[in-house]
Amino acid sequence: MKYDICVVGLGYIGLPTASVFATRGKQVYGLDVSEHIVNTINRGEIHIVEPDLDVLVRAAVGGGHLTAGLEPMPADVFIVAVPTPFHKGDGRPIPDLGYVESASRSIAPVVRDGTLVILESTSPIGTTEAMRDWIQDERSVQGLPPLEGVHYVHCPERILPGQMLRELVENDRICGGLSPEGAKRAHDLYRTFCVGEIHLTDARTAEMVKLTENASRDSQIAFANELSLICDKANIDVWSVIELANHHPRVTILNPGPGVGGHCIAVDPWFLVDAAPDCSPLMQTARKINDGKPDWVIQKVKSHAERFTRAKVACLGLAFKANVDDLRESPSLQIAEALADLGTVDLIVCEPNIECLPDTLQQSHVTLTSTEEAIAAADIVLLLVDHREFGDVDRSLLHNRIIIDTRGLWR
Ligand SMILES: NC(=O)c1ccc[n+]([C@@H]2O[C@H](COP(=O)([O-])OP(=O)(O)OC[C@H]3O[C@@H](n4cnc5c(N)ncnc54)[C@H](O)[C@@H]3O)[C@@H](O)[C@H]2O)c1
Structure with a gap:
């Protein structure tokens, strides 16, 4: 069977994208390397937490428009949404394009002349060209004829976990092609569901734009974090300072926190630094x-x-941001692990979005409890994530406890 679209990588980005196209009538094939993920999706279920995604995937699979598999299949369009982490190593972090290369090589035999190949993964400058070269190289290694008329486009994704389905439809998009025709074809494809503006450019500019967005946020958060250190030394409430400074018509300061996490803002600036x-x-x-x-x-x-x-320390929140279950690169998790390692405090953790603690904390015999239980047992309450549940806490529970509120939620 030939599909309209093959989405490569069915994670936080690929699965919502595949499902939205499928529920708009496209015949979509989802390719992933994880058998567990493929089986879960083919049952009409999901493997990640995202509001309403379960309903969408059930409809897409149930309606016969979305099928997942482990083998690449021919399609008119390929959308690659695999991870783009960095290698930490000893020195400066460097981009790890291993997933993009392996995804590109895996689809190389089924890409046909005239196909549209879209890279959605956040990528260092030049990755779309590298993807084209990997596909051509793999075909040559396998003795297949070189491709003609294939269009390669970078369309970075900007959706925010927790509100992905709304943002997928409403956000503006950028389609940066290795050819203007490719960018135009990507534009027409995303118009299937996107009601935001779709801007056309070249691939390198599109790659740079996405990295610029996240590097800009990282620098602005760093400014707020630096302010929080200065204010702490001067015994001034940093959130009051920011709130009042933001009354200036040309000043917009972001909020400080316990660090910057996730797989985007904490990662992407390194791709620019590396360049x-x-x-x-x-x-x-x-x-x-x-x-x-x-x-x-x-x-x-x-x-x-x-x-x-x-001391009994209650850590409220492990996720990298509010109201999600995603612990990847989370500064809150890093803090909880370090406190557990101290061996001099008793740690109680509350994370309403997960069912069990990560292995690192389980090994340290840390317990996962409800918010109220954690606060009741604590001498020190450390608020790390501004989850909805923590905002709703009865403030009287906090009396006679030392509060370290890294998010300014309980001001
Ligand atoms: N999650 C976000 O909020 C977000 C937002 C914007 C951009 N991005 C970017 O989107 C990209 C994907 O991120 P994600 O959060 O969806 O990652 P993810 O880890 O949730 O999903 C990636 C999926 O790709 C699969 N995979 C890995 N190698 C593969 C291969 N060779 N072939 C097929 N499947 C393969 C994995 O099994 C996994 O299911 C990254 O570049 C990320 O930076 C993510």
């Missing part, structure tokens, strides 16, 4: 400030804990 290390001191410093914030929080807990023989 031009000598030209990016600001971005490198921003990364350093944001990466240093968890340690500052840990020191704060330690200095309060000194008053107790063995």
Whole structure:
């Protein structure tokens, strides 16, 4: 069978995208390397937490428009949405394009002349060209004829976990082609469901735009985090300072927090730094400030804990942002793990969006409890994530406890 669209990688980005196309009448094939994910989706179920995605996937699979599999299948369009992490190593982090390369090589035999190949993964400058070269190279390795008239386009995704289905439809998009015709074809494809503006450009500009967006947010959060350190030293409430400063007509300061996490803002600036290390001191410093914030929080807990023989610390939240279950690159998890490792405090964790603790915390015999139980048992309450549930906490429960509110939720 030939499909309209083959979505490669059925994670937080690929699965909503595949399902939205499928429920708009496209015949969609989802390719993934995980048998568990493929089986889950083919049952009409989902493997990630995202509001309303379960309903959409059930409709897409039940209606016969979405099928998942482990083998690449021919399609008119390929949309690649695989991870683009970095290698940490000893020195500066460097981009890891292994997933994009392996996805490109896996589809190479089934790409036909005239196909549209879209890279949605957030990628270093030049990755769309590299994807074209990997596909051509793999065909040559397999003794297949070179492709003609294939259009390669970078269409970065900007949707926010927790509101992905709305943003998928409403956000503006960028289609950056290796050819203008490719960008136009991608534009027409996304028009199937996108009601936002769709801007056409070249692939390298599109790659740079997405990285710029996240590097910009990282630098702005670093500014807020630096303010929080200065205010703490001066015994001034940083959130009041920011709120009042933001009354200036040309000032917009973001909020500080316990660090910057997730797989986008904490990762993508490194792709720009890697492209031009000598030209990016600001971005490198921003990364350093944001990466240093968890340690500052840990020191704060330690200095309060000194008053107790063995302090009971309630950590509220492990996710990298509010109201999601995603713990990847989460500074809150990093803080909880470091506190558990201290061995000098008793740690109680509350994370309403997960069923069980990550192995690292289980191994340290940390318990996962409800918000109320965690607060009731604690000497120190450390608020790490501004989850809805924590905002609703009865403030009287917090009396006589040391509060470290890294999000300014309980001001
Ligand atoms: N999650 C977000 O909020 C978000 C937002 C914007 C952009 N992005 C970007 O989108 C890309 C994908 O991110 P994600 O969060 O969806 O990742 P994810 O880890 O949730 O999903 C990736 C999927 O790709 C699959 N996969 C890996 N290698 C594969 C291969 N060779 N062939 C087929 N499938 C393969 C994995 O099994 C997984 O299911 C990344 O570049 C990320 O930076 C993510």
